[in-house]
Amino acid sequence: MSSIDTAPGAASDLNLAVLKGFSRKQMVAFGVPAVILLYLVYVFFAFDIPGIASRARLDNAAILVSDFWSHKTHVTRDNRNNEVTVSIEGENKGTYPEGMLPDWVTMADGVTRIDLGKGHEVIFDADGARYMVPGYGLVDISPQAGKLRLVLPDGGIPDWINASDTRVAVTTGQGRFSYTRNRTEVFKYQAGWELFFFTLDSPFYGKSFGELVQLATVGERVDTNRSNISAMANDFWNNAMWRHGDVAWALFETVLMAFLGTMGAAMIALPLAFFAATNFSPSRPILFTLRRLFDFLRGVDGLIWTIILSRAFGPGPMTGALAILLTDTGTFGKTFSEALENIDNKQVEGVQSTGASRIQQARFGVIPQVTPVFLSQVLYYFESNTRSATVIGAIVGGGIGLLLTQAISTQKDWEEVSYYIILIILMVMAMDTLSGWLRSRLIGRTGHP
Amino acid sequence: MSDSTMFHGGTAESNAIRDNYLALARRKQMYSGILMVIFIAMMVSGFRLADSRNAGGFWNGISQIFEFPSEVLAEGIAKAALIPALLAKFLPSLIETLNIAAVSTLIGAILAVLLALLSTRGLARWPRLIPVFRRMMDGMRAIPEIVIALVLIFILGGGPVPAMIAIAFHTTGALGKLFSEVAENADLKPVEGLSSVGASWIQKMWLGVIPQVAPNWLSYALLRFEINIRASAILGFVGSGGIGYDLRIAMQWGQGRYDEVVAIFILLFVTIVFFDQLSSHYRNRMVKGH
Incomplete structure (x- = not known):
């Protein structure tokens, strides 16, 4: 303060410096958001975001959402041989066998009645098909001379009916109906x-839940050769539509990839880290070589390792595990050797003073210090690798990632996609909880490294 | 002299203590031993299981491990003159991959700041809603990027946007948790000072909290940027957009286009190493101050 009072020149210098500082801070305060904004504007056009609106398929989104909570049953009549089949999602595996129908479909004397609920009823017979829409009237279709004759109540064709000479489609809140010369189809x-x-x-x-419990416990055996409960477990596990057994295996494979990769990498990196830490390495060239090796392993990245390894090992969980192992050996080697460089030397000296050998010094002076750091690193990576293993599985062809990409590429089994997504999230959350629990048990504190 | 007599001729009490200690040590050793055996058993059986479920076996594969790289390298060397042109050809894709990573980190970090402040004890705007925001971040973290990316490709079509949204979503959850942990340790005195002059919540956060935590947050965001570059490349390979997609096309073509594979490998490797070094340099400067 006194210097300012006594030296006016210095005071004005200081004044200037402070003002300069202020204006610089103001520049930063406005400049950084401006730069970010400019960058976002650039990306907005580089990624063609305005064009997204025209390319987006909102009907696909609607299919996805409706498949998520519902299923559809197809009732199909082949108009060439007059055969009617009822199948869930139109799949072979979900076709109702002969003599078995859902309670809203009745078949008698070549007439099929389909009750869509709320008074909507569709009838197929040899003459054609009729759809009774409450509050509107009867939609009557019959083939005549190679064309379709459509009879509607008075008034023009409403926009929920799409009609041409060869195809009539009706979409209501209760279901969808379509008629062509070759087939008549109703979706409920x-x-x-x-x-x-x-x-x-x-x-x-x-069967209802109560009936199943009764069958499983006191009910008579459906199959005399085995108990009901094992038959149930078997039917559930080998369910042809949902393939629960295969899905469970795939989830297990994904966790297995993460486990083998992470733990294998930790086991390889642990001894190497001693040679790559300045305070333990026996020679500079070894230290230098190892560090470049770690940088190389990390720099090549999981994607390239996965591609290279899948050529040698073929598709499967082993390939994914090895790809994770290689990348993480680089990561662990780097972080472990950094942790080793930061240890407290007093403990090592204490052990040394008792005449311990170098191995014993490492065992009793160093390992106890670094174990918590290493363990929490390894557990954190185990959890995060479960997520990576899902992606890697999609590339190498193993685990839940493969099932997910297969289900998505068919573009119709969205209920299966939803099922896999839910399972993946549950799996990652379970691994998160497990690694947090192990960390608190083994180290005694929580939180990420 | 007195020491040794004390040691050897210890009272019954000290003997009991010693026995107790030795028993404890032995039990601890036994536990570690059991844990070790379980761990080794899991590793060995896991390895054998993975080996049996793999199309090509481990020992068979390990002998061929250099076949593909040498094939690619041989073609790369034979066509070495073409590589510089290919590097230039794939540069726009590389920039797209980097843009995906940068934008998703930026958007993810901005959302993470908001969620982190809303879910930190002592700072939250609505303290009752802290658990809600925390579960939200947990959920965002748990969803793997590939899931969102593939679903969005179905709805939005190809291009970089699905990958960008997917990575930004995951980044929000991951950074939000880390940001919140940093903010928990922030000094509350500036906030109290600002409350005493009647500052709004936004002003308190902007002027009282963010200047304290900014270096740590920036360092986490840089680390995330580096991770997101890798994620964006891999999502391009599985889905669409960026250099990953070009790599998949070149790989599908197979022999004859390995020069392109080499060029893409070089670009990816150099980029990842460059940003790895850059981010660790700046992180050291920001957190440790040198």
Whole structure:
């Protein structure tokens, strides 16, 4: 303060410096957001975000959302041989066998009645098809001389009916109906994932929970050769639609990839880290070589390792595990050797003073200090690698990542996609909890490294 | 002399203590031993299981491990003159990959700041909603990027946007948790000072908290940027957008286009190493101050 009072020149210098500082801070305060904004504007056009609106397929989104909570049942009549089939999601595996129908479909004397609910009813017979829409009237279609004759109540064609000479389609809130010369088809939408527990060929299909409990405990054996509960478990596990057994295996494979990769990398990196830490390495060239090796392993990245390894090992979990192992050996080698360089030397000296050898010094002076750091690193990576293993599985062809990409590429089994997504999230959360629990048990504190 | 007599001729009490200690040490050793055996058993059986479920076996594969790289390298060397042109050809894709990573880190970090402040004890705007925001971040962290990316490709079509949204989503959750841990340790005195002059919540956060935590937050965001470059390359390979997609096309073509594979490998490697070094340099400067 006194210097300012006594030296006016210095004071004005200081004044200037402070003002300069202020204006610089103001520049930064406005400049940084401005730069960020400019960058976002550039990306907005570089990524062609305005064009997204025209390319986006909102109908696909609607399919996805409706498949998430509902399923549809197809009732199809082949108009060339007059055969009617009822199948869930139109799949072979979900086709109702002869003599078995959902309670809203009745077939008698070549006439099929489909009750879509709320008074909507569709009738197929030899003459054609009729759809009774309450509050509107009867939509009557019959083939005549190679064309379709459509009879509607008075007034023009409403926009929910799409009609041409060869095809008539009706979409209402209760379902969808379409008629062509070759086939008549009705889709009925119902909530839930049908056949999730048992497929139609299982004797347990369609039973309520109470009935199933009764069958499993005191009920008579459906199959005399085995108990009901094992038959149920078998039918559930081998469910042809949902393939619970395969899915469980895939999840397990994904965790296995993460486990083998992470732990294998930790086991390889641990001894190497001693040679790559300045305070333990026996020679500079070894230290230098190892560090460059770690940088190389990390720099090549999981993607390239995965591609290279899948050529040598073929698809499967081993390839994914090795790709994780290689990348993480680089990461662990780097972080472990940094942790070793930061240890407290007093403990090592204490052990040394008792005449311990170098190995013993490492065992009793160093390892106890670094174990918590290493363990929490390894557990954190184990959890994060479960997520990576999902992506790597999609590339190498193993685990849940493969099932997910296969289900998405068919572009119709969205209920399966939703099922896998839910399972993946549950798996990652379970691994998160497990690694947090192990960390608190083994180290005694929580939180990320 | 007195020491040794004390040691050897210890009272019954000290003997009991010693026995107790030795028993404890032995038990601890036994536990570690059991843990070790379980761990080794899991590793060995896991290895054998993974080996049996793999199309090509481990021992068979290890002998061929250099076949593919040498094939690619041989073609790369044979066409070495073409590589510089290919590097230039794939540069726009590389920039797209980097843009995906940068934008998703930026958006993710901005959202993470908001979520972190809303879910930190002592700073939250609505303290009752802290658990809600925390579960939200946990959920965002748990969803792997590939899941969101593939679903969005179905809806939005190809291009860089699905990957960008997917990575930004995951980044928000991951950074939010780390940011919140940093903010928990922030000094509350500036906040109290600002409350005493009647500052709003936004002013308190902007002027009282963010200047304290900015270096640590920036360092986490830089680390995340580096991770997101890798993620964006891999998502391009599985889905669409950026250099990953070009790599998949070149790989599908197979022999004859390995020069392109070499060029892409070089670009990816150099980029990752460059940003790795850059981010660790700046992180050291920001956190440790040198």
